Amino acid sequence: MKTAAGSVTGLRCLACNAFYPPELLYRCTACAGILEVERAKPFRRWDPSDFVREEVTLGEGGTPLRQVPSSLLHPDFRGALLVKDETRNPSGSFKDRLVAAALSRAIEFGASGIVSASSGNAGAAAACYAANAGIPAIICCPETTPxxxxxxxxxYGATLERVSGHYGNSFQRAMELCDQHGYVNLTTTYLNPYGVDALRLVGQEIFEALGGILPGWISIPTSSGPLVKGVFQGFLDTAEQVPRLVAAQSEGCAPIARAFAGGQDTVEPWELPQTIASGISDPLQGYPEEGSHTLSLIRKSGGEAVAVPDNYIKDAMVALARKAGLFCEPTGATSLAACRRLFSEGKIGMPDTVVCIITGHGFKDFSAWSDVEAHGIPS
Structure with missing residues (x-):
């Protein structure tokens, strides 16, 4: 990796401000707080090679931002609607960005293998990049994974371990396997700070694609929220201000949206996730502080955390496919579904510029599309 203006100087705890040199560390040893990467200042226009080793990259990032019909949001909407199409990444989701960066750093630290807890997309990304790098991978997924x-x-040849119950159980199992094998944990919550750091490029790419103009809203499918953090940080890097961010969740698993609606500062774990949007079906059991951090970023941006029912998500999936030629999984369509709700509530204005991040390809979950066709969801 480069050792230029964008080089890593260390890790900083968000809770107690403790500082650590660059090393393989998942949580603050003093208080168990979330760690984030500190880089040499000034923060300006990162090159992707500042994050990802040449022998690891598969061409992730640099995904298109394109305008789609404004009627996709609502027939009365007169602003600009754009989609950031993360389905174009090598394994079909934005998770490739985190995994490429985290694996690059793991290799520098001498990793002999990797483990990832995943609801599906992160596991596919980890398996894909591990195969390319020639190292073993163990992926822990809930039994309900599509x-x-x-x-x-x-x-991709990874060892797959299916874990009963919700995603939190897979998260814990991955931790156990890392201890047993001495492998590096590439789980894509806030756990691996080097992976989260790479997501700042998403915010930077959106800002640059808009010609340096700040959009009104950016809607982001959200589980624990590293992508919210990345967009927030990327705009601070380049624009020095942040648009209103939307944490889009399903009503079947919405710990952050629930806390936002209740005016709370801390997020409580969800009880029993049940949603078609498997990629954001994370109850945050065992690490609710990650949701609390994401909630704080949403509030700092002046944005919203929104939960939408599955039928809204299905309708948004169909609309994106039939009116924008964008085939995505349910999680990816949640960003549009949330904006539709915000417009109907009068929070998104008639002339606003709205960006929806579409996080995962439709081939990830053909069963969801079969369900859509079976129920005859209109566009």
């Missing part, structure tokens, strides 16, 4: 995602993980 078959398309499991097939992709197995195709």
């Amino acid at each position: 078959h398309g995602k499991l097939a992709q993980i197995m195709a």
Whole structure:
């Protein structure tokens, strides 16, 4: 990796401000707080090679931002609607960005293998990049993970372990396996600070693609929230201000949106996730502080945390496919579904510029599309 203006200087705890030199560390040893990467200042226009080793990259990032019909948001909407199409990444989701960066750093630290807890997309990304790097990977997924995602993980040759119960159980199992094997943990919550750091490029790419103009809103499918952090940080890097961010969640698993609606500063774990949007079906059991950090960023941006029912998500999936030629999984469509709700509530204005991040490809979950067709969801 480069040792230029963008080089890593260390890790900083968000809770107690403790500082550590660059090393393989997942949480603050003093208070167990979330760690974030500190880089040499000034923060300006990172090159992707500041994050990812040449022998690791598969061409992730640099995804298109394109305008789609404003009627996709609402027939009365007169502003600009754009989609950041993260389905174009090598394994089909934005998780490739985190995994490429985290694996690059893991290799520098001498990793002999990797482990990732995943609802599907992160596991596919980890398996893909591990295969390319020639190192073993163990992926822990909930038993309810869509078959398309499991097939992709197995195709890359990773060891797949299916774990009963919700995603939090897979998270804990991955921690155990790392201890047993001495492997590096590439789980894509806030756990690996080097992976989260790479997501600042998403915010930077959006700002640059808009010609340096700040959009009104950016809507982001959200589980624990590293992508919210990345967009927030990327705009601070380049624009020195942040647009209103939307943490888009499903009503079947919405710990952050619940806390936002209740005016709370801390997020409580969700009880029993049940949603078609498997990529954001994370109850945050065992690490609710990650949701609290994301909630604070949403509030700092002046944005919203929104939960939408599954039928809204299905409708948004169909609309994106049939009116914008964008085939995405349910999680990816949640960003549009949330903006539709915000417009109907009068929070998104008639002339606003709205960006929806579409996080995962439709091939990830063909069963969801079968369900859509079976129920005849209109566009």
